[in-house]
Amino acid sequence: MKPIRSLALAAALLTCTSLGSQRLWAQDTGDADGARLVAAMLGASPLEDDLRELTTYIGGRATGTAANLASVDWALARFREAGVSAGKEAFSMPELWLERSASTRIFGPEGSGIAFEARAAAMPFSSGAPAPGVTAPLADGGKGTEEDFDRLGDTAGGAFVLIETEPLLDIEGLFKEYNEAFDIERRAVAANAAGIVYMGSRAEGLLYRHNSSLRGAEARPMLVLDRGAAHRALSLLRAGTPLSLTAVLDLELGPAYESYNVIGEIEGSGEPEEIVVVGAHLDSWDLGDGALDNGANVTLLIDLARQMKRLGIRPRRTVRFALWNGEEQGLLGSYGYVRSHAAELDRHVAAMSFDIGCGAINGFFTGGRAEVASALDEILDPVRGLGPFQIIDAPVVGTDNYDFMMEGVANLVGNHEPATYGLNYHAQSDRFEECDLRTLRTNAAIVAAATYGFATTDVSWARQSRQEVEALIESTDLERQMRVFSVWDAWLDGSRGRRAE
């Protein structure tokens, strides 16, 4: 998940449904199965071993790495071991981008004696700077505001602009960081900066990899710098000492290649041609082990498929367990899926994504579709005791619901208590120990209820037309979110999203 949801949006669009408590399942033949499934998710299972294996044996698994391919085989093996029919589905990644190493050196004028190394990570899709690297003056970019760039004037041109950040404390800070970076990067491009260097926002010099919207002609070296070293550089600059920075970014770059989603399936017992997708992304970035983002939700879905198979539960509709790849690099696995399954999209009843860590699930985003929000409210009834749940009927960009939304398919994103998500987001510290296993089991029960519910209940909605998706864009802040995500142009030119009839 790349959380660019604006705070304003969250505040403006909170639409909590509370439609009483009719128990759908009580009138439904699936009632007993739904209850059995929810109970099973809370019991013993290999869930913990799975998460440990995926995050500690395989570890970080950026799309394009050998570890990522190993995770594909691993996930297939888990499904098949459980007797769940599963396969891998190829899709195209437009380019290979991986960091082999990154280092920087900051130094003062000759004779000043000032020179120090600073730990750094390349931001996603940064340009490379092979040894001996790129050297440029380091400019104090303040907070990267319009005024800061005005103050720098011509001196930003050809310089590395150092941006001061607030310490990241929570998930709201992360939203803010994402939103601001979009504008900072555009200002730096307009000023023709040689590169952008962000002061790391995490404590203890923790490095992370996120937050870059510049591609193609706008690409340049983009770095996150150890927070302490960045502070030191800013102090020197503000005391009037000119500094330069040398960045050596050794990247592994390459042309388009194939990656794979892993899709497990439980065929529906009544209307097998109707499909409910429940997904989480298998890939991660590579600095940490990818437990919060998103191994926890991957192993949760594997466990759900396993329990449905073990209990012999086959809801009315087909359930597809989608373990996406390429998410961190542009939501590309789910994009590949909607393209290769285009002929079936009219029969996709709902697509759910879980990608906001392993804190307790506290609600859902329902994409600006009141009828879906209303159905969900009833569907969650059997797990009401694990709530309360807040249904936010707003569209969100940033994870694998995106292409379903743009194709007009009803889509949901699970929301979670922040827990340890913000601090460890895309960082070296995203590891197994950050997930509470008991919470993961209660989350599994909630996801089970939602999946079973959408696969069972009568639905009142159909796939939206392009016109209806356009209306959704116009009535919400979707356009801004899409621009921040660099997917707006692809929507406009028709290469991504539902086409006009």
Ligand SMILES: [Zn+2]
């Ligand atoms: Zn994620």
